[in-house]
Amino acid sequence: MTLRMGVIGTGMIGRDHTRRIQQVLTGAEIVALSDVNLEGARAVKADLAPNAEIFETGQALIASDKVDAVLVTSWGDTHEDYVLAAIAAGKPVFCEKPLATTARGAKGIVDAEVAHGKRLVQVGFMRRFDQGYNLLKQTLENELGTPLMVHAAHRNPTVPDAYVTPMAIHDTLIHEIDTFRWLLGDDYVSARVIFPRKTKHAHAGLADPQIVTLVTTRGVVINTEIFVNCRYGYDIQCQIVGEEGAAYLPEPMAVTMRKNARRENAILTDWKGRFVAAFDTEMQAFIDEAANGTISGPSSWDGYMAAVTSDACVKAQENEGAAIDITYPDRPALYN
Numbered sequence: 001m002t003l004r005m006g007v008i009g010t011g012m013i014g015r016d017h018t019r020r021i022q023q024v025l026t027g028a029e030i031v032a033l034s035d036v037n038l039e040g041a042r043a044v045k046a047d048l049a050p051n052a053e054i055f056e057t058g059q060a061l062i063a064s065d066k067v068d069a070v071l072v073t074s075w076g077d078t079h080e081d082y083v084l085a086a087i088a089a090g091k092p093v094f095c096e097k098p099l100a101t102t103a104r105g106a107k108g109i110v111d112a113e114v115a116h117g118k119r120l121v122q123v124g125f126m127r128r129f130d131q132g133y134n135l136l137k138q139t140l141e142n143e144l145g146t147p148l149m150v151h152a153a154h155r156n157p158t159v160p161d162a163y164v165t166p167m168a169i170h171d172t173l174i175h176e177i178d179t180f181r182w183l184l185g186d187d188y189v190s191a192r193v194i195f196p197r198k199t200k201h202a203h204a205g206l207a208d209p210q211i212v213t214l215v216t217t218r219g220v221v222i223n224t225e226i227f228v229n230c231r232y233g234y235d236i237q238c239q240i241v242g243e244e245g246a247a248y249l250p251e252p253m254a255v256t257m258r259k260n261a262r263r264e265n266a267i268l269t270d271w272k273g274r275f276v277a278a279f280d281t282e283m284q285a286f287i288d289e290a291a292n293g294t295i296s297g298p299s300s301w302d303g304y305m306a307a308v309t310s311d312a313c314v315k316a317q318e319n320e321g322a323a324i325d326i327t328y329p330d331r332p333a334l335y336n
């Protein structure tokens with residue numbers, strides 16, 4: 001069976017997911033496209049999905065009986081309504097992060113899915129599908145003994161002017177927030193933020209770099225540096241220290257060159273190249289499972305946990321140095 005998929009939001013990542021579904025992956029076809037900017041949707045149809053129907057609204061796309069599964073890749077503050085509509089229609093839905101822009105919105109999605117009684121939602125936390133993180137997780141589970149600390153960094157060369165201090169959490173750290181819950185199999189109890197000396201490359205509305213400390217229920221301390229004007233490249237670092245040893249996230253593969261009395265490896269400059277294989281794997285998993293009526297990737301619950309944790313981290317930004325408690329309600333059985 002070919003899964004007939006519709007994309008809502010045909011901007012950068014909507015176009016990229018359309019390309020991978022049409023050209024790289026198997027088992028699915030893009031049959032519907034929608035965007036508030038209809039010209040954008042038409043351009044993606046012309047370039048990548050000539051058989052797709054253009055829908056004037058995302059809601060109409062979700063309701064169409066030509067569409068088996070929905071991909072939500074519009075702006076973050078529009079995700080919640082589309083995901084709720086897909087659940088109401090009983091259709092599998094892949095939602096890019098964030099699931100919702102507020103914890104309350106994400107909780108509404110969890111409640112709707114629990115009421116539906118079956119998982120339909122996968123959230124776009126693609127690092128869980130990254131080979132390097134999976135090797136790191138295996139190493140942690142087989143070799144390192146009890147984990148004690150995580151030292152991590154999320155560095156971008158530069159960000160647009162619209163990127164302001166809280167976005168370091170909502171747009172950037174959100175990936176680490178989900179990844180470390182998954183890596184450690186643990187939840188968070190507190191968040192703390194400190195602001196080191198500010199780089200001259202950050203504009204007035206952005207504190208950069210930042211260091212976020214998350215503590216888990218079992219006492220693992222995770223320090224993550226967010227530095228989005230680091231200049232030199234896109235660099236994701238992670239070291240886990242356990243009772244028996246330490247393990248490092250593998251570097252992306254790069255040729256070592258010896259030339260002009262220097263030894264060099266290129267460093268990537270954006271997330272697209274860094275996680276391209278992870279995006280492919282995550283989307284293939286969604287296609288295969290949606291076609292079978294089972295979804296097991298990052299869930300609404302994970303999206304909700306990330307939203308609650310993000311809110312605490314933003315509060316910690318507003319109260320520099322203070323530990324902000326994080327509490328979650330009990331996890332519904334649907335997500336066990």
Ligand SMILES: NC(=O)c1ccc[n+]([C@@H]2O[C@H](COP(=O)([O-])OP(=O)(O)OC[C@H]3O[C@@H](n4cnc5c(N)ncnc54)[C@H](O)[C@@H]3O)[C@@H](O)[C@H]2O)c1
Pocket residue numbers: 008009010011012013014034035036037040058073074075076078096097098124125126271
């Ligand atoms: N997993 C990741 O690492 C990753 C990477 C990039 C983007 N994202 C997420 O994907 C989403 C889209 O990001 P992007 O970079 O593609 O942004 P973008 O601005 O390039 O594209 C978003 C598109 O959504 C459309 N849109 C906005 N509101 C809409 C609505 N109500 N209905 C239909 N279409 C609407 C816009 O016209 C635009 O074409 C964001 O939530 C972003 O956080 C995730």
